[in-house]
Amino acid sequence: xxxxGIVLGCGIALSAxxxxxxxxxxxxxxxxxxxxxxxVLADGKIAEIGAKIVPAKGARIIEGKGLRVYPGMIDSGxxxxxxEISGIRETVDxxxxxxxxxxxxxxxxxxxxxxxxxxxxxxGITSVMTFPSSGGGGGGGGRFGGGERQIISGQAALxxxxxxxxxxxxxDRSAAVHLIFPTLGGRGGRGGGAPDAILEMIPGxxxxxxxxxxxxxxxxxxxKITEFFDQAxxxxxxxxxxxxxxxxxxxxxxxxxxxxxxVPLAVSASRASVIHDAIAFAEKQRIKIVILQPHDIAKxxxxxxxxxxxxxxxxxxxxxxxxxxPYDSASTRPAEAYKVGVKFAFGTFDNEFVRNLPYQAATxxxxxxxxxxxxxxxxxxxxxxWGHASDIGSxxxxxxxxxxVTTGDPLEISTQVKYxxxxxxxxxxxxxxxxxxxxxxxxx
Amino acid sequence: MKKxxxxxxxxxxxxxxxxxxxxxxxxxxxxxxxxxxxxVVKDGKIAEVGEKVMEPADAKxxxxxxxxxxxxIIDCHSHIAVDGGVNEGSVxxxxxxxxxxxxxxxxxxxxxxxxxxVTTANILHGSANAIGGKTLPIKLRWGKDAEGLxxxxxxxxxxxxxxxxxxxxxxxxGMAINGQAQQGxxxxxxxxxxxxxxxxxxxxxxxxxxxxxxxxxxxxIPPRKDLQMEALKEVLEGRRYVHAHCYxxxxxxxxxxxxxxxxxxxxxLQHVLEGYKVAKEIVAHGAGASTFSDWWSYKAEAFDAxxxxxxxxxxxxxxxxxxxxxxxLMRHLNTEAGKAVxxxxxxxxxxxxxxxxxxxxxxxxxxxxxxxxxxKDADLVIYDxxxxxxxxxVQKVLIDGTVYFDRDNEVSGRGMKQAEKQKLIDxxxxxxxxxxxxxxxxxxxx
Numbered sequence: 026x027x028x029x030g031i032v033l034g035c036g037i038a039l040s041a042x043x044x045x046x047x048x049x050x051x052x053x054x055x056x057x058x059x060x061x062x063x064x065v066l067a068d069g070k071i072a073e074i075g076a077k078i079v080p081a082k083g084a085r086i087i088e089g090k091g092l093r094v095y096p097g098m099i100d101s102g103x104x105x106x107x108x109e110i111s112g113i114r115e116t117v118d119x120x121x122x123x124x125x126x127x128x129x130x131x132x133x134x135x136x137x138x139x140x141x142x143x144x145x146x147x148x149g150i151t152s153v154m155t156f157p158s159s160g161g162g163g164g165g166g167g168r169f170g171g172g173e174r175q176i177i178s179g180q181a182a183l184x185x186x187x188x189x190x191x192x193x194x195x196x197d198r199s200a201a202v203h204l205i206f207p208t209l210g211g212r213g214g215r216g217g218g219a220p221d222a223i224l225e226m227i228p229g230x231x232x233x234x235x236x237x238x239x240x241x242x243x244x245x246x247x248x249k250i251t252e253f254f255d256q257a258x259x260x261x262x263x264x265x266x267x268x269x270x271x272x273x274x275x276x277x278x279x280x281x282x283x284x285x286x287x288v289p290l291a292v293s294a295s296r297a298s299v300i301h302d303a304i305a306f307a308e309k310q311r312i313k314i315v316i317l318q319p320h321d322i323a324k325x326x327x328x329x330x331x332x333x334x335x336x337x338x339x340x341x342x343x344x345x346x347x348x349x350x351p352y353d354s355a356s357t358r359p360a361e362a363y364k365v366g367v368k369f370a371f372g373t374f375d376n377e378f379v380r381n382l383p384y385q386a387a388t389x390x391x392x393x394x395x396x397x398x399x400x401x402x403x404x405x406x407x408x409x410x411w412g413h414a415s416d417i418g419s420x421x422x423x424x425x426x427x428x429x430v431t432t433g434d435p436l437e438i439s440t441q442v443k444y445x446x447x448x449x450x451x452x453x454x455x456x457x458x459x460x461x462x463x464x465x466x467x468x469x
Numbered sequence: 470m471k472k473x474x475x476x477x478x479x480x481x482x483x484x485x486x487x488x489x490x491x492x493x494x495x496x497x498x499x500x501x502x503x504x505x506x507x508x509v510v511k512d513g514k515i516a517e518v519g520e521k522v523m524e525p526a527d528a529k530x531x532x533x534x535x536x537x538x539x540x541x542i543i544d545c546h547s548h549i550a551v552d553g554g555v556n557e558g559s560v561x562x563x564x565x566x567x568x569x570x571x572x573x574x575x576x577x578x579x580x581x582x583x584x585x586x587v588t589t590a591n592i593l594h595g596s597a598n599a600i601g602g603k604t605l606p607i608k609l610r611w612g613k614d615a616e617g618l619x620x621x622x623x624x625x626x627x628x629x630x631x632x633x634x635x636x637x638x639x640x641x642x643g644m645a646i647n648g649q650a651q652q653g654x655x656x657x658x659x660x661x662x663x664x665x666x667x668x669x670x671x672x673x674x675x676x677x678x679x680x681x682x683x684x685x686x687x688x689x690i691p692p693r694k695d696l697q698m699e700a701l702k703e704v705l706e707g708r709r710y711v712h713a714h715c716y717x718x719x720x721x722x723x724x725x726x727x728x729x730x731x732x733x734x735x736x737x738l739q740h741v742l743e744g745y746k747v748a749k750e751i752v753a754h755g756a757g758a759s760t761f762s763d764w765w766s767y768k769a770e771a772f773d774a775x776x777x778x779x780x781x782x783x784x785x786x787x788x789x790x791x792x793x794x795x796x797x798l799m800r801h802l803n804t805e806a807g808k809a810v811x812x813x814x815x816x817x818x819x820x821x822x823x824x825x826x827x828x829x830x831x832x833x834x835x836x837x838x839x840x841x842x843x844x845k846d847a848d849l850v851i852y853d854x855x856x857x858x859x860x861x862x863v864q865k866v867l868i869d870g871t872v873y874f875d876r877d878n879e880v881s882g883r884g885m886k887q888a889e890k891q892k893l894i895d896x897x898x899x900x901x902x903x904x905x906x907x908x909x910x911x912x913x914x915x
Contacts, residue, residue, distance in 0.1 A: 109766065110766055110767070110768060110769055110771075110772055111766065111767050111768075112767055112768035112769065113768070113769055140766075140772075141766070144765075342797065342798075342800070342801055343797060344581070344796060344797045345581075348577045349577075349886070349890060351879075351883060352580065352581045352584045352800075352879070353584070376766065377764065377765060377766050377767055380763070381763070384804065384859045387858075387859035387860055388801075388859055390860055391854075391859065391860045391861065391862050392862070436859070437858060437859065437860070438804055438807040438808060438810070438811050438857065438858065438859050439807060439810055439811055439857065439858070440811075441811070457775075458765075458775040458776060458777065459777075461745070461773060461775050461777075462745075462775055462777040462781065462813070465745045465746055465748075465781055466777075466781055466784070468746075468748075468749070
């Protein structure tokens, strides 16, 4: 009976062959490295790691001498599967209309055949958070946090970068609900911008209407969010009380896991004052939040740490917000977060650069982040922030077999990825780009 | 007093430049191998390079133990240091306008690029027109005035653009102010882009013939000067380089054939994301290619872009450089070169050449910059780690033998700058408190 349960539960994984990678150096990320051991992948899981393993009959043996095994990497901020050519609206499914749209699900719009999956897989990225956010109509949408109109953009999903269908790819159908916190001066959730104290002094800095008016608009927007949450709470009460005439509403239903603290609210907020407001809001609402792309870590780090709020750091190679900010302000941000003890992972926040996730982490190391922390931020810590540390993010017995086999340090550009396994299935290291490469290299 | 005098002179000419010895470094010359050794910098030039050098008595020593020195990075495609817009988009042929007239030496992007090891950049007009404005290379001499940035004696260029960008104005999506559909600007298709360029060179050829006839005799009334045609006449005479923005293989080939028909050369194909499909034709024409390492999918014409582009073109004999087109990307072209090693297996030295010597050749300035050789300008970058690694950080940057970026000074000076800023903010706050309500305030940006 139990066997039947496993068979039903595993689906595609059962069809994957048993693979033994032997004589390989294993870097589990959350434990000490093991040199010259064997790793067994079976039934979609990491079945065994050890020095004295006799391969099962019929198992496929991969010689791993000189190679390294790492967990597959996790990008905590993408739109993968939802956006193909960012400049062509018809190929972009992020950025729906409507201000409060928590019922929208990124997952069911994921195109498993998107060329982007093939491109990122070959660089060892085995799972990603894919967000429904931003853009808000008009050609060329699909960028994060740029939407003027969107406030709650929908549910982000944690997905594998391989699978037959989006159901097959799903690790967590609703890993977060995305809120784009309003920003003073209507700059969208993305930019860092000047501190309020400066904005206040510069005529025109917050738009034509001036600081006071901009602050009023901002406060109104924030009040709207509170109002929406109040509605959801009221709904929650009526729902629990089975009040007469109660009618289920999709929008409100989608908010229940957030109010119950089961699903975090992923909040795009960059500037210190906005992050501060977002934290205050979360406290008042007693909900779990994750801050996306915070910029002013130096100013809000202690507060984030005190409230145990994790963050997803954006690109470490980015221009400073202000003309007189240090040239390397984006590169030193992860080290700052680490020093104050803020929990963090990395997100590329742009499909085009998802494959460069490891280099984003490496830059953080160049500017002060301990190497181990950088590696964790693209593996186990990312899994942890999204509530999946028990199944992905490290090379451990019993975890989902998402692993990569490399020639060296995966954060180093020159390193080659030799094998990628997702759910124990070997991923051919080919994609649209390697096919074009082969084709045109052979042109005489 | 003496110090002041020196400072004054320094601003005028690099004669006063300090003599340096960079010691114990891994020197990656690009043109003559990599070795552990020293570089002597004198009068703004590289005076000596080798495992052992004669140290001039007055030399200041830069100990670069465990560090790497490479030639200053050259970005063959940039739009920094331009005051205001880079596109004169009202006409399809804007060869009369010149980037030289709008250089902004105070653009902070110059300093940031310096901090990323860039010493020379080709500053281009935008891509809104089939034939764009005039361009020129600059050196990132942060602190000098606009003229002080200009790369002396470099052959100027002109920007061409093919594909989606120049046809965008022909396909307006919005409404004009009066609510009528906006009037499109020719061209709206790739066919039209070809026609615009052919038409322009048809005219330029006739214009040149008129002038040649006059110049041969120098009698009678000279033909009327036409500034739009002048730039194209210079192209026909080989005195102005064509830097052509292009993506797809078809349009690349189209432009090469126009150039063949009218007897001029395309100096560089810029972006050239599908260059790998027509590498053979590019080599035959003799054009250089300046591309991105791994940008793709941001528009339709970038969907066949592959990170192997640089490697394929290089293997098939094209002179390849990697550029940024972006004030941010510009700051880490060293790791863009690293990607050429990863994708397609270009050798480390050849990859480094893609951001140093190759762009220097493409811009015709390789007699001055692009490699570490005696007699060349002392444009040097010191990294703390192997420069193609994403763990490497720029430590020092020299241009013409003068240190323009020093990470130690930059980091240690931050506290002072922050304090100075706070003082200014406090002062401004006091001023605002004193200003009576309703009094006119200073407007930013006026």
